Amino acid sequence: MAPSKKGGFATVYTAPLARLIEQLQRLPGVGPKTAQRLALHILKRPEDEVQALAQALVEAKKRVGLCQVCFHLSAEPVCPICRHPNRDKTTICVVADSRDVIALEKTREYNGLYHVLGGVISPMDGIGPDLLNIQALVRRVSQNSVQEVILAISPSVEGETTTLYVGQLIKPFTKVTQIAFGLPMGGDLEYADEVTLARALEGRRELMS
Amino acid sequence: MAPSKKGGFATVYTAPLARLIEQLQRLPGVGPKTAQRLALHILKRPEDEVQALAQALVEAKKRVGLCQVCFHLSAEPVCPICRHPNRDKTTICVVADSRDVIALEKTREYNGLYHVLGGVISPMDGIGPDLLNIQALVRRVSQNSVQEVILAISPSVEGETTTLYVGQLIKPFTKVTQIAFGLPMGGDLEYADEVTLARALEGRRELMS
Numbered sequence A, B: 001m002a003p004s005k006k007g008g009f010a011t012v013y014t015a016p017l018a019r020l021i022e023q024l025q026r027l028p029g030v031g032p033k034t035a036q037r038l039a040l041h042i043l044k045r046p047e048d049e050v051q052a053l054a055q056a057l058v059e060a061k062k063r064v065g066l067c068q069v070c071f072h073l074s075a076e077p078v079c080p081i082c083r084h085p086n087r088d089k090t091t092i093c094v095v096a097d098s099r100d101v102i103a104l105e106k107t108r109e110y111n112g113l114y115h116v117l118g119g120v121i122s123p124m125d126g127i128g129p130d131l132l133n134i135q136a137l138v139r140r141v142s143q144n145s146v147q148e149v150i151l152a153i154s155p156s157v158e159g160e161t162t163t164l165y166v167g168q169l170i171k172p173f174t175k176v177t178q179i180a181f182g183l184p185m186g187g188d189l190e191y192a193d194e195v196t197l198a199r200a201l202e203g204r205r206e207l208m209s
Helices: A015-024 A032-046 A049-062 A098-107 A136-142 A159-170 A194-202 B015-023 B032-044 B047-063 B098-107 B134-145 B157-170 B194-204
Strands: A090-095 A112-116 A148-151 A175-178 B090-095 B111-114 B146-153 B176-178
Touching: A015 A032, A015 B047, A032 B047, A032 B098, A049 B015, A049 B032, A049 B047, A090 A098, A090 A136, A090 A159, A098 B032, A112 A136, A112 A148, A148 A159, A159 A175, A159 B047, A194 B015, B090 B098, B090 B134, B098 B111, B111 B134, B146 B157, B146 B194, B157 B176
Parallel strands: A090 A112, A090 A148, A148 A175, B090 B111, B090 B146, B146 B176
Antiparallel strands: none
16 A cells, blocks of 8 residues: 655645534534534535525524513514513513523423523622623512512522522512422432432422322 | 413524524434524624634535545645645545545545545445446546555445445456455454454454564
8 A cells, every 4th residue: 555654645624624624613512523524414415505504593693682571582672472462471480591491481381471591690600690680680570560480490509599599689579489399200219319309308299189 | 380371382482593493403413402502502602603604614515526536525626635746646545435535534544546436336225336436437547557446435235336346347457455344453353243253354364473
């Protein structure tokens, strides 16, 4: 076989391909191998399809902002959920991130409004209450006839801190509840961690007969 | 909690976000969940970064074509490998796909040229020899002083068929070899499949002392 000469090697990727792979690698969970696979796939697709993807990227970034009322992702100043005539305006579910709104909407179980904090209080990461949409929530709750605020923030240390902090601020204005934590449905008690089990015990309810 | 009213639900994603998720799902190995994660991540990135990704997509698709000589992905009419002064022009390694060229280049062990067939013969999928860059290879081999053609096609049924077919066609013009198949380095003999083991035995060589 032809002997290897270091000088003999051109760069493995042609420039535009290298740039695409580099860009794709910036996406979460996309390593060099995945980036290469995606890039080579894209080169095989018809041009209009690639254009459509590029278009969708730019359009989404350009047009999707935050709802002025609840800070959920929205292409309009006020999101469809806040505008919807059939939704219960007296209940606000407080979540950390827009993806939590999406998850809750998919359950189709909740018909109230939302309030997206945009994160959780995390001094380690320099995220104080003032960096979150907390004052806006207090204003919302104090100025409108809100009957219940449901705190639905993941039970991490930061999440719990945020729940307590927000809870204290809005208790004066309305009833404040927190979503239940416990054994996940289909979860096996034997394999549940101590903290979850403790929460499940603490949150026990009388059996309806 | 606010009662659920079917009528009360707006679409979960705002239109531009839905379109982006739909487009991302067309990528290989990207399901609904990954597409949503990628889309929400993209919305959080600065606009110039998103523009750069979109740009890279369109540019790569626009500018990257196939090398006139070896059919490897290239932004120029003739790829850097074919043009490179230090590469051995008398050896051609035949592969099925451009990703095979990339894999071989990464080994830095091969200093000859390549020829990308653009697939393997697969009657089931309606891919006959005429749909692959085989005639171009025969022309290349017959018209240039090629001393060795290395067939490096994956040992699937279609791959083997392609290797035999191409081998027959170019044997009249030059020496034809095939890459070795056998136990992968670090592979455990105990767990190797029968076919691989058979190939490893068949391909045995005298031990150099």
